[in-house]
Amino acid sequence: MKEIAVVGVGNTKIGEWYDISLRELTDEAISKAIQSANIDPKEIGGTFVGSMSSGIFNQQEHLAALVGPHSGINAPAVRVENACASGGSALRVAMMAINAGFYDTALVVGVEKMTDLIDIGDVTTALGTAADGEWELGVGATFPALYALIMRAHMHKYGSTLEEFASVSVKNHKNGSLNPDAQFRKVVTMETVMNSRMIAEPVRLFDCSPVSDGAAAVILTAKDGAKKYTDDPIYIKGSGAGTDHIALHMRESLTSMQATKRAAETAFKMAKITPKDIDFIEVHDCFTVAEVITLEDLGFCKVGKGGKFSLDGETALNSTISVNPSGGLKSKGHPVGATGIYQVIEIFHQLRNEAGKRQVSKNDIGVTQNIGGSGASCVINVFSRGA
Amino acid sequence: MSVPRTWRNRRALYSLEGSKCQKCGKYYFPGRTRCLDCNTSGLENHNFSGTGKVATYSWVYTPPKGFNNRIPYCLAIVELDEGPKLTTQLVAVEEGDVEIGMPVEFSFRKISSEGDEGVITYGFKFRPKNYPNHLKKK
Ligand SMILES: [Zn+2]
Numbered sequence: 001m002k003e004i005a006v007v008g009v010g011n012t013k014i015g016e017w018y019d020i021s022l023r024e025l026t027d028e029a030i031s032k033a034i035q036s037a038n039i040d041p042k043e044i045g046g047t048f049v050g051s052m053s054s055g056i057f058n059q060q061e062h063l064a065a066l067v068g069p070h071s072g073i074n075a076p077a078v079r080v081e082n083a084c085a086s087g088g089s090a091l092r093v094a095m096m097a098i099n100a101g102f103y104d105t106a107l108v109v110g111v112e113k114m115t116d117l118i119d120i121g122d123v124t125t126a127l128g129t130a131a132d133g134e135w136e137l138g139v140g141a142t143f144p145a146l147y148a149l150i151m152r153a154h155m156h157k158y159g160s161t162l163e164e165f166a167s168v169s170v171k172n173h174k175n176g177s178l179n180p181d182a183q184f185r186k187v188v189t190m191e192t193v194m195n196s197r198m199i200a201e202p203v204r205l206f207d208c209s210p211v212s213d214g215a216a217a218v219i220l221t222a223k224d225g226a227k228k229y230t231d232d233p234i235y236i237k238g239s240g241a242g243t244d245h246i247a248l249h250m251r252e253s254l255t256s257m258q259a260t261k262r263a264a265e266t267a268f269k270m271a272k273i274t275p276k277d278i279d280f281i282e283v284h285d286c287f288t289v290a291e292v293i294t295l296e297d298l299g300f301c302k303v304g305k306g307g308k309f310s311l312d313g314e315t316a317l318n319s320t321i322s323v324n325p326s327g328g329l330k331s332k333g334h335p336v337g338a339t340g341i342y343q344v345i346e347i348f349h350q351l352r353n354e355a356g357k358r359q360v361s362k363n364d365i366g367v368t369q370n371i372g373g374s375g376a377s378c379v380i381n382v383f384s385r386g387a
Numbered sequence: 388m389s390v391p392r393t394w395r396n397r398r399a400l401y402s403l404e405g406s407k408c409q410k411c412g413k414y415y416f417p418g419r420t421r422c423l424d425c426n427t428s429g430l431e432n433h434n435f436s437g438t439g440k441v442a443t444y445s446w447v448y449t450p451p452k453g454f455n456n457r458i459p460y461c462l463a464i465v466e467l468d469e470g471p472k473l474t475t476q477l478v479a480v481e482e483g484d485v486e487i488g489m490p491v492e493f494s495f496r497k498i499s500s501e502g503d504e505g506v507i508t509y510g511f512k513f514r515p516k517n518y519p520n521h522l523k524k525k
Binding site: 120121122124125128132134135136137138139140141142144145148149150152153156197198199200201202203247248249250254 | 396460
């Protein structure tokens, strides 16, 4: 792969923005990204939009045509959908286009505007479309319930505890309290998490990421031209993706994600790194158990010990490995299709020492892990400052 | 729920019809025509025995639309005796009754409904094995 640089980023704060439309969200993110890269919009060769479910959330498809031109960018545009991994997947498609020689520079936008649906049952059903419609959603599954099935299986197989899972939420809220763009900037206690409302037992409200609105944009360019836009580009050193059966019950394991393992294998090999080389990582903690399993699948700890690793504080800011310094999906928020791009933006700021109070001290190599569905899709990217 | 979708899946929903590979012996639920393990085509239909065990479960308190008749309800992944797994609801159980590994059996039930006048979907749920006073699967 030809090396690609991120030369500009921009995003909205994440929240419930009832007074802001989808196109206003993307316009804010794109405007900031253009300013950040100090780029003439005419230099953008292609636009790639990641969004999961604007058709259901906003009765709006054809986002590629809505988003670019509204912000004055008339480059050919396309939307990429891979459930909650839509953002990360859009980034990869943009990388492929640059590598194939179609464009030198690309704009990648992730967006989800979820609060146009008022009834929470409608939101639950919309998110459920990332699962198997006929054989999961159609028989009564919800997204929290699918992750509850994973969590229960993990607890049964490895003896992991509710306290261990709760520690993920507490840690991410603590990090998020330091992030001015986060939806929830509030420290929470173990008691708050463990006594919160039951959603799908054993998953409680504070095991779940929230319903969020947000847009995030990054500008990618081939390595050779990167310094034209910024003195401090960051580089994508490795990229990998994995795909598995959409239905959890069809997969080899209930307690491990093959998609994550496959994505990591490709990305780490390309970047010539091992898990030990990673200083910090943004992982897809849509539910606390997802972060726990990811720690195991990526080899940061022993299989079955991800929860204990978290409870022991090994994943706290500037501990053994800083996991989700941004606050993760739990605290920062989870506008589903935008999440993969928000993760890249966190890495961008951390690598450039721009992350303020949540700045990690060891920041040579940062990684993103973006899951789609209950683990059927995964995108992993490795970043560093050095070209 | 879509009427055509329920109609085309009726054999799987109503009587656990799947398929079996004659060459390597692998079972599939729902059924399919080509074996993913040995690439044999033209798999034959197979009616599953309807018994299996609980692989994992959850009690769902926040249902999607159409599933709010009984809160909480028990969602589970059941591993059929023949090997395949499926996602289903467990019935005739209360919170605290269910365990991983528990033997269960097919039970024909109402799955979801669209309000008072909409479509009702019927299909499989599972109940504790040898649950009394219920018709056995034929
Ligand atoms: Zn076969």
